[in-house]
Amino acid sequence: MIAEMHHDRRSPVWVWTLAASVAAILAGVLVLDAGALARGALTGWLFCLSVCTGAAVWLLIGSLTGGQWLALAAPVLTTLARWTWAVALCGVAFVAFGPVLFPWWQGGTEPALWFDTTFFALRGAGVLILWAVLGFVAARPLPPPVAALALTLHGLAVSVAGTDWVLSLDPGFVSTAFGAHLAVLQLALALAAVAALSGGNGDIGGLLLACVLGVFYLGAMEYVVSWSGNLPHKAAWYLARQDGWGLAWLWLSFLVGVALPFAALLSTRIRHDPAALRMIGSAMMVGGLAHLIWLVGPQGGMIGLMAVATTGAALSLAFLIAGGRHAR
Template structure:
């Protein structure tokens, strides 16, 4: 959705080439709203501030971290993104709506990143976290384009998409690294505790693998012109980025819970189900477009 909004403002051959992949995916935004229903039904099992409002400062709990305000912000984000996703998926959005939509996305990703991710451990804050999540979302979308859309990409468009992947990849790594550096020099106990839980043997290894497979290797491959113009090379880069993104998100979220194995297994299962659903939805949309063209 965000990449379609960006292309609606800037234009470019990359967006034209990536459109057949991006539009069906953007049209799936209403399904994300459906997938969020189990989260709303399990707030007290997921978020400590919902189970025990006394675990955070009273002024914060009563004004921001409360169930009614959390649900309201989630609904505003999901409904707004769904409208934008479907609108631009069918090609009905103009430049003005794209500009307003990007502004809306920037506002709502700031609340969503805090609400859905950071509030799992409400004592930890990171001002760069929302920006990192936004850039990582765009990188993941570009990875899907590289993995699925390379058969339709011309050499010039493929090179443009590879350059965008490099830019978003560097953005994710920079924002994550600077978050760590700021926390390190701040030397604050609550921030140190957040990182210490994620530096144990299994999670430290997971972060190293995510960095190597999802950042270093794709970046090195994309520095080669042959890879940037290779369909097979871009597919490999896309797969590596999605693996790295999945491991990075697991590193961010799973250590916050006591039953880490159950959470990881549940997350992997849901990811598999949503992946197959996305593939079937995309094929169905492509088939419908082909029938209309005939």
């Protein structure tokens, strides 16, 4: 009875969140800013997909290493991993957005073999099918050799996904480390969701600290390598992310997603405090979404609005469905 009352009190909040998100998406459609709508929706989708995929990867890591952290995190991670197929299925819609999202879609000077629409669609389908399968199989403990093979396949898939769905939005920019950057971001977002939903313990706090450092290190090293190379096409990619809303998203992602969590997690007491970890996990998720907005399309405020709206709508639907099942 207490759980049902608790659910009833919270449901209206999520209903209004869902309504506001849908209204924001409709506003984007009405203003006919197709580019902002497409990039914002892509950002929100990547955020949700990263949370679910990262959860499956953590479960695969748990099959290899074990540990007390897994016992606490497994219920949330399993639920998130099993949602991967539903989020992956939404990726089909981005084939229709292709001409708006990707400058090479209509043909250009980029390598024709890799930037071919049919090959692009087949690669994307392969990545999404693999992640959907991993979301299901990772829910149960796997033999270490099988878990290791699954993690190897994921490493290949995340490199393809990062190149196709993010870097090819600006095909002049190439980064061999971006796959690793995206993989660590997936792990950080999934563990942040665990902390936000269930709190955690010292092990979760320590892993969150490692994730914060990992995301910052890879992002900073990409910038340092690009700066030292002094190549015009790489400089143009970063300069484009200093225009408009770019610096605002960058500072939001750094302060909320990196600096504040890092400073807080240095304290042993905070790393063992479930209430503090809930706040830190929530902050890291906000910072992670801002970081994805900065990567995918930071120049316009409408892009950020669409990203937040898409993410809010997806999370609200997931909460309402899960809550409805709990009530039954």
